[in-house]
Amino acid sequence: MVLDLKLRTQLDIPLEAGIISPDRLAGLTESEIARVPLIHGNRKKSLGDFFDISGTCDGEIRLVGDFTKVKSVGSGMTGGRIIIEGNSGMHLGCAMSGGEIAVEGDAGDWTGAEMSGGRIVIKGNAGHMVGGAYRGGHMGLQGGEIIVHGNTGNEAGNSMRNGLIVIMGNSGDFTGANMFSGTIIVFGELGIRTGASMKRGSIISMRHADLLPTFTYSCFYHPSFLRLYLRRLRDMGISIDDAQIEGGYHRWCGDSMELNRGEVLLFSGSPGS
């Protein structure tokens, strides 16, 4: 059965709602759910103070309303499914290790930060630090997938160590900065300073981009691994051109300030173009 949570009120003050996750709410009755504590600003409140609750959760939660000010939904979740029919707030699915979150609207900053498994799909745009690490830490996305159909802010995949981030729109500056490993695929424009301080990992762009002076051009080639990724995305219903699968890519390696084992692949239909 699906648990429906409908946000009743218009929020100015953020709600700390890490509790909204199948892990925490599964098996509870409606009245028990209504009493589950959460923090509104600096006060302890209950879920029932803010949400119309119907149904129970056996793995799936549907959230209706504008969740922009609701933080940390699905954080640390290990399985199940959350659907947000609207926008989501900061820290969506941060540190999650399994399950799936789908957002119809936009997502906030730190979406999927430090997550280690599962999948987040954002239909709209997402904020800064998607799949990133929190300040001072060096443990960004460690596994799982984040797919953003719109644009993202700066530092997508900061310090990521594994997993996949797909951005169908544009990404901001410092995409994949401090990256240790993993894959970022951007279909729109890349911001500047892509891959700064990256050690390993792949950043793929379907558009041209200027790279830092510490990146070196290696070659134009047809990376076979990428075919796997793109076909996999196509299977998920994302539209991918044949040319992007069949075509060639310019490979740049860097960042020579670090291990120099990372790569930026820039799509180019044919040699030299």
Added chain:
Amino acid sequence: MLRIVNGKVHDPANDIDGEVRDICVKDGKIVESVPAEARRIDAHGMVVMPGGVDIHCHIAGPKVNLARKLQPEDHRYDVQHRTPITRSGTGGTVPSTFTTGYRYATLGYTTAMEAAVPPLGARHAHEELQDTPVIDKGFYILMGNNILLYDLLKEGRFKDLREAVAWWLNATKSYAVKLVNPGGDEPWKGQRNANVTKLDKKIDSLDITPRQVIKGLVDAAADLDLPHPAHIHCNNLGHSGNYETTLETMRTAEGRRVHITHIQFHSYGGELGSEPLSKAPEIIEYINTHPNVSADVGQIMFGKATIMTGDAPLSWLLRNLSGDKKWVNADTECESGCGILPFAYQEHIYTHALQWAIGLELFLLSKDPWRLVLSTDHPNGGSFASYPRLIRLLMDRNFRKEEMSKVNQRALRKINRSHLDEREYTLQEIAIITRAGPARLLGLRDKGHLGVGADADIAIYTEDDNKEEMFGVPRYVIKDGQMIIDNHEFKNDHEGRTLHVAPAYDHDIEQVIRPFFEDFYTIRFDNYPVTEHSLTLHQPFPIERRSINR
């Protein structure tokens, strides 16, 4: 008022070893007796000890705060909630000040000494210590790389040197003289990150040797009759073969009192640049046979640590070995250097396992617990939070054996296993190395014991075969007679005192120091001293001048 009854009292300073007797408390002091209406604590099945005294830790001041600021990731998952009586904070290897105070208290520690503050940062250290609740505290000032003192040494002006040391202790309201890698800052800062290696090799630009610095300050501290002697972090910390430097440093004291700190890090054999070996037996043999020398161990404990040291070249070396991105160097004009980096000791690494075993060797081969006391050089060797575990390692040989089976066996094969197999510390010995001993070494007459007149700093632990649990969760903690932890519950916040020495000195020395300040410092001489006015609760230890004729 308080009467603690039925507890087994371990008060080594007063030769009480597990005797069941009453302890009475009034007005923050231990007293002979209290009226019948005083609260009684039935300590049946419990052990009563003086509050713990940490002789060497890093809990306040410029470098500690840099290390704190450096590691938000270390604080995030170790938080301290605010309660109606206590402030919130964060933990990790470098906890916030409030958390530091509360966490020491929740281990039954009531006094802790910050071991390395550049004099220029004294005002800062005082501010942090004022925000470190419950415990009494003080700090040692870094003098082993002080340019003005070098000038005086070079010119052989030993009397001026002594007066300057006294002035500095007064000006900073600090507790002791600390030397870190004496002579090392000048090559580090002035000669493209070089370092000193030998005690008798002249430091190029200064025309003096590290040995002269050590000797000069050991003598000055002794001549000034300071309650705690020169507290020395020897040269060549962490380097293979450094035990000879350590022995030489101890010899340099020539029979005068000296305290060698975190000596575990200075007990290595082997060739410079290659794998270390244990020279713990040689080092401890020297200490056992030289009553003028005391030391704290600086045990390493596996897990996360933060290296923070006045020994900047060492941190640079470690940084280049560990590959961690984060590294801090901070030079303090005319006085000191500093290096910081996050670190983790790992069981499977040869060197780390060896360091761990060397620390245990030192403890287990020591013949005089009064002179070899417990420390982890928090947070360099590990957090003070690991003291209970360390106590268990010392008291429980089966546990020790079990732990030994988890570490790099190649390292264990390099030491004499028989040193680690047998001995178990007694409760009385633990009471010595964690409270009575450090208090005596610090010259804190009212601490580390439960005799009449002592500060009523008391820890009461429930007896338990698992010593880690026993020492990790005291049943009662009393500070200055205040019930801080009452039956495991944190009941009261409390403001501890700052302890500092106030040695008499010849004010003419200011005429020597002032011009140097005007030339080479960027802060005015008159703005440098920390005045009594800017301290809150503090306790000066005035030191009368004996007639000195040296």
Added chain:
Amino acid sequence: MVNKTNPENPIPENPIIKNATCTFCGCVCDDVDLTVDTEAKRIIKAKGACAIGKAWFLEHGVEDRPQALIDGCHASMDEAVEEASQILANAHYPLIYGLSDTTTEAQRQVVGIADIIGGTIDTTSSVCHGPSGMAFQGVGESTATLGEIKNRADLVIFWGANPAESHPRHFARYSVTPKGRDIPNRKKDRTIVMVDVRRTPSTKASDIFLQVKHGSDFEVLWTLRALVRGRKVDPAIEARCGVPLAELEDLAERMKKCRYGVMFFGMGLTMTRGRHFNTSALMSLGTDLNKHTHFVVIAMRGHGNVTGADSVLSWQTGYPFGVNFSLGYPRFNPGEFTSVDLLSRGEADAAMIVASDPASNMPKAAIERLQNIPVIALDPKTTATTKLARVSFTTAPYGISTGGTVYRMDNVPIPLRKALDSPFPSDETVIRAIRKRVTELTADREPITGDLSAKVPA
């Protein structure tokens, strides 16, 4: 402290406060001699101070202002404290902001209020050198107190900074012209390099000036790092940065060859595109250079005690700025808990501004929020912020009418000397009173415990 000279003189001379400390900028010069006209209740001379410092000291007369205003009407201290405390205690997401122009003694108290009320506390760092703090948390830094620069530095680089205007005595006291122990011949023994996007009044102090294109600092720093590591860089870099590769190669060589080098960096670096990455690039370059020689970096902090604010917050909470207590313990997350963000998103429902004027320098959206929520302001002067405040306190200017401690840009703590009596209380006094009252008002509030939040910035 106060020297009344020549007691025989029938007309007492104006007292002179020697070695007073100027808190106007991050230089925190502590060698100013102040002459006080006790009659006029003014400082009439500030010997040794720079033009800005003089203005700071001389324009602070004791004004005839109300001690406190509530909704623009005169109020007593007690009334204002009560009103302020009610606002803070009732708020669900209060913000405390500013702090960079008050003493650490006051700062230490105000963090306590934030803790008690479960609010957010942030300093002006978040709009100046906050990115430097974030960079520091990522890569650390090699740094020094200013005396080391004076005594040792033979290569002094200013990056995105204009000390001639922002820190007028910096050159003379610390970095360019002072005589040092290893720098006997003053400027002759130093090479001064300026890197900036335009010529400024500071430029003329430099031996070498690199004019980089706007927004290319990161690329220039990255190029220098590459060169210092002996890597080849494509000369095409000139097109991006506006500086020929040869000049950068020359600078890289100088950096490696100097005996003690320093890079001072300003808001030209921290507040342009790339922000904390720019600073982290500079800090990393400084660290890299330690493989060749001794090299340090120092932030050109602006306000008199912004460094102290960072320090106090760090030691009390573990984090330097942008700290939130709403879950009952400190959390840090720039972008989430930094003031401009918090206000612009319309989240804060009350604010206490201590010694700062966000209403005249924050972005529009943030100011609009301030206009719509109850604001408490503490300031010696009337400002845009005190004007929009529900409750405003007039406080004694620090370092003029209060003692206390401030931290210089290099983290050196320096005491203040009081020169003028003020009818107004210090920030610390007001804050202590509010703290006391807020503690009473919130005593019944259920403390937040347990793991109610997520595995997010704790």
Added chain:
Amino acid sequence: MEIHNTEIVDTFAEAFKMWGARVIVTAHSPKWVRAAAQAMTGFATSVIGCKCEAGVERELTPAETPDGRPGVSILLFAMDAEGIGKRLVERIGQSVMTCPTTACFNGQEGEKSVVVGGQLRYFGDGYQISKRLDGRRFWRIPVMDGEFLVDHQFEVCPAVGGGNLLILGTDLPSALNAAEKAVEAIDGIPGVILPFPDGVVRSGSKPGSKYKSLFASTNDAYCPTLRGIAPETNVPAEAGCVLEIVIDGLNLEAVENAMRQGIKTAAGCDGVIRISAGNYGGGLGQFMIGLHDLVRE
């Protein structure tokens, strides 16, 4: 039993337990797919002498391969999982990685896994790159035409080796014709390969030998020339030629399918007298596939 005048001997093929892997090789064009497949499956007729048995299961269309290029599915069998691992490292390393444009993927789920790409990666001399997708780990090994992409590990499952048919014909042309037709019919059955040259083996063997060092020797009971000399013969007087089809499969059902197809196709071909199967009296293999059972159903 007879089918179209061919006698189906009431016996069983004695098959034994092996372990099998499915390897997908793709390349830029069918030409290079074939080149790689040929090299990879070459000299892989019998575990006795080759340590593994391998063959092409079938060609794959681009739509069927992980990377959308032409490909081929190869099955490889050995006596244990570890052996498969070693053989795959050798063969993929020497035959696929060396072949221009190829990539190489695991083609099945199995009970165990063996590390292959994870071994081959060292050829990358530190420049190799690891990629994870859907819990699967790949290695990208830099080579002179770009990168060789290979799965970190391949999964292996218990399999059936040594399924077989013996076709006894009046003479060589008739036996050969029937064998070729049977091979053609079996070709394309999922899960099986015929490891011998074009599917047919003439040197059928029995276990053991008079020579101590040999594990197997010629199947004298089926050698027409030895009728009358060998202690026992299974060759009727009218038969002048015997050919064997050996079938390895990923499971028993596949092997049975293949044998059934083979029998049905070969039976009734001109000059095919008898169809039998090799067994060792049931003492050696774990599977006894009765010929009558196969065709009766």
